[in-house]
Amino acid sequence: MADSTQLIDDLRDMIAAKGGNLYGGESVTQEQHALQCAQLAQDDKAPASLVAAALLHDIGHLMEADFEAAMDRGEDRFHENLGERFLTRWFGPEVTEPVRLHVAAKRYLCATDPDYHDRLSPASVHTLRIQGGPMNRDEVAAFEANPHYREAVRLRIWDDEGKDPDMNTDSLDHFLGIVRQVAEAA
Ligand SMILES: [Fe+2]
Numbered sequence: 180m181a182d183s184t185q186l187i188d189d190l191r192d193m194i195a196a197k198g199g200n201l202y203g204g205e206s207v208t209q210e211q212h213a214l215q216c217a218q219l220a221q222d223d224k225a226p227a228s229l230v231a232a233a234l235l236h237d238i239g240h241l242m243e244a245d246f247e248a249a250m251d252r253g254e255d256r257f258h259e260n261l262g263e264r265f266l267t268r269w270f271g272p273e274v275t276e277p278v279r280l281h282v283a284a285k286r287y288l289c290a291t292d293p294d295y296h297d298r299l300s301p302a303s304v305h306t307l308r309i310q311g312g313p314m315n316r317d318e319v320a321a322f323e324a325n326p327h328y329r330e331a332v333r334l335r336i337w338d339d340e341g342k343d344p345d346m347n348t349d350s351l352d353h354f355l356g357i358v359r360q361v362a363e364a365a
Pocket of ligand 1: 212338
């Protein structure tokens, strides 16, 4: 069992420092967005590992100084990889793979679900272009070969919905408790 005290301290520090930043072009903060995604996962009866992944999927946004400015310049800093690398120290693939794949899942859904693209927010359409646009057929096949792709798609749907300025959620402490349990079981 890993001692997750350092992890929880680091997460609290990152959220305290940058969680109040707006979530790229949306009307919620990074912290609200994280809590809403975790809440949606919990409401959807997802396993604890996926609730943790939902809370932490954008942790890469909080790890880089000028993330927003880079996106505005049309540069992709691959926050999903940054987040995955941080989380690998503490979690198995049931957490890190949905995090790593959550951007690819958007490109996947744009290629496989005709209604999905129409539901994306303007900011998400903008980043889709920077992220490579919809997947081609080979990319879809490769994506579906990953054993965690279904979890990544579930996470992606919550990611798209977790942008509601009026949504009520459980507390950060509640969800960090779940993160701690998942880390200590890994
Ligand atoms: Fe997100």
